[in-house]
């Protein structure tokens with residue numbers, strides 16, 4: 459494992475990794491962390507980067523909208539940097555113990571669901587101090603107006619969160635995360651697209667003033683609404699902050715009780731209905747094979763004696779969640795029992811990430827005259 463990680467570190471170090479804004483492309487490249495001979499040239503390399511906040515247990519929305527895709531991308535060709543955004547979590551977290559626990563939980567979740575640490579650099583955001591340095595450089599070329607337009611900031615304030623300066627400058631730190639690793643593609647849910655676009659703006663502003671330093675990143679969002687905006691138990695977007703979420707590894711009684719809370723239609727089950735109007739169907743669609751899903755759809759459309767009751771649909775959802783994550787649940791238990799292994803994976807990921815971020819930060823420092 460060590461040897462393969464070194465391949466990535468060596469590859470990152472060279473200045474030839476630099477690509478100009480607008481040059482980012484997403485062709486299939488050679489596999490990540492393969493032998494040097496198979497590594498494609500910088501112009502064709504895709505770099506996937508994403509972060510997830512350790513602000514509670516990852517839920518089904520995080521899984522379908524982000525984590526599953528992140529893990530799939532480890533096979534897409536290119537290189538992957540995924541991190542646990544603990545600096546970002548501090549904009550709202552006030553409980554040190556919970557934050558620590560949550561960081562571990564996110565790492566274990568990714569690993570249990572199939573992230574391969576030989577193919578991906580998985581790390582803690584705060585292990586790469588370079589992002590703080592880059593944050594300042596970017597803040598100095600960012601207008602207040604850009605940040606004042608951030609939907610996520612405005613939403614949080616509307617939901618009664620008293621904003622601190624960290625929350626306001628959140629998109630600057632996020633831009634630093636994205637630009638530090640020369641990311642070409644940022645796989646995120648729809649709610650994060652504006653932040654990636656802000657990173658594009660900040661990169662363009664810096665480059666316009668100081669020369670060609672940062673690579674333009676593109677957001678990667680699923681076109682399927684079911685996936686890019688997974689509904690919560692109440693039909694709104696599933697989110698930890700709305701209390702309408704289902705933990706990925708929920709099971710048994712707790713899972714039954716969560717699924718029991720999915721809001722159902724007030725019409726009787728026998729009345730013919732358009733399945734897409736039923737929240738339960740948006741959940742079924744996430745889990746069922748298309749052939750089985752079509753059968754359920756046909757029965758609901760037809761109505762009458764053959765139409766399934768809402769309780770029946772809920773049972774199917776519970777069974778599907780249990781089955782989908784059964785194997786991962788077992789892997790998770792093993793990882794929780796071996797914290798040293800998880801720490802070692804995060805530390806190795808951080809080493810890889812730091813070396814890339816250092817090169818980018820040095821380039822930026824030189825460009826703006828701080829070196």
Ligand code: ADP
Pocket residue numbers: 509510511513519520521522523524525645646647648649650685686687688689690695696697698699
């Ligand atoms: P939350 O809203 O629960 O706090 P985060 O903001 O930590 O979730 O999101 C982590 C990742 O999961 C982001 O890429 C985000 O776009 C994605 N995500 C969060 N909620 C959903 C959802 N309901 N549907 C699809 N993707 C989501």
Ligand code: TRP
Pocket residue numbers: 507508509510511543546631632635636644646650653
């Ligand atoms: N803001 C993201 C979220 O709440 C987490 C995040 C931090 C991130 N930095 C990032 C996502 C960089 C993608 C790229 O989900």
